Amino acid sequence: MSDGPTLIGSVQRALHLLDAVGASARPVTAKQLARTVGVPLPTAYHLLRTLVHEGYLRKLEDGYVLGERLRPAGPEHASQRLLTRVRPILRALRDELHGAAYLALYTDGEIELVDIVDGPDTPTADLWVGAHEAGHATAFGKCILATLPTGQRADYLARHHLADLTPHTITDVRTLEHTLATGGEVFDDRQEYLLGTACLGGVVHGPGVLGAVAVSLPARRYRATRAAARAMQRAAHRVTRAAAADAVTR
Structure with a gap:
């Protein structure tokens, strides 16, 4: 027994x-x-x-x-808590702009891609370089860098080489700073990260969260229209509100 x-x-x-x-x-x-x-x-x-x-x-x-x-506690589970609220927003953004949708967050001094919503007709871009190494060349990376306080952005750029990923990549710090200063809440990447792929991103900035949402699609289909920019801003604002609601209910 x-x-x-x-x-x-x-x-x-x-x-x-x-x-x-x-x-x-x-x-x-x-x-x-x-x-x-x-x-x-x-x-x-x-x-x-x-x-x-x-x-x-x-x-x-x-x-x-x-x-x-x-509901998981602690910063190590922040992305999963936010994910349950944000996933429907990313799906709607994917369907509206007809491209794979992404959520990136600025965490511990690094840009981290935390979620992707794609589909059979909206495949994910070939993520051949990690988000933390390509902030200067991606729409979501530019959104985050533009929103960082000057000192934090300078620290980030001092720690990250502006790698030449394609012939279109910005590799000069002064040129990048000018781009970041003139973009507002929406930035794009026109084959700067990957040849043949364009991306549009919107700033997510609220209590306890800094990040971006973005959509990628073939460069031949990309058009920098006001309608697309407004759609991106709406999605980014919805994610910001979701992050704020998550912060309140923790």
């Missing part, structure tokens, strides 16, 4: 699913979770459905995130 505790397997599996979702900064699909936890996919679906019903998880279009009953 065993002296060990009596363990309930289904409870263990549910807890392991919660751990796996909480460890990811982006939504996790049922198939990924089943593989990670090591359970059959039908079992994963049953457990996930229950966890969603009870509010421990939330199901988004492309995966699961922690639900309201497990």
Whole structure:
């Protein structure tokens, strides 16, 4: 007769699913979770459905995130908390401007790409250089750099070489500073990060958050229209409000 505790397997599996979702900064699909936890996919679906019903998880279009009953605390989970509010805004932006949508945040002195919403007709750009190394060459990076206080922007530029990614990339600090000073709340990248790809971004700036939303699309389709700029500003303002609401409810 065993002296060990009596363990309930289904409870263990549910807890392991919660751990796996909480460890990811982006939504996790049922198939990924089943593989990670090591359970059959039908079992994963049953457990996930229950966890969603009870509010421990939330199901988004492309995966699961922690639900309201497990709202994660601490700065290391800030992006996932914000993600549950922002994902519908990114989907709407993708559909309105017909390009993959992105959310980037300025965290601990670095520009971090924290979420992407794409689709079969709106594929993600080839992210061949990390966001933290390409702030000068991306629309979302310019949005963030333009919003930083002068001293913080100078510190960032002193720590990051303006790499020559394409023939269109701005590699001179004075030219970049002039661009940042004249862009307002919307910036674009016309094949500066990747040949054949253009990007439009809007500033997200509110209590406790500095970042940007952006959309990428083939350069041949890009048109810097007022309508597109207004759509980007609307999305950026919605994300700013979502971030403010998240800060209030923590």
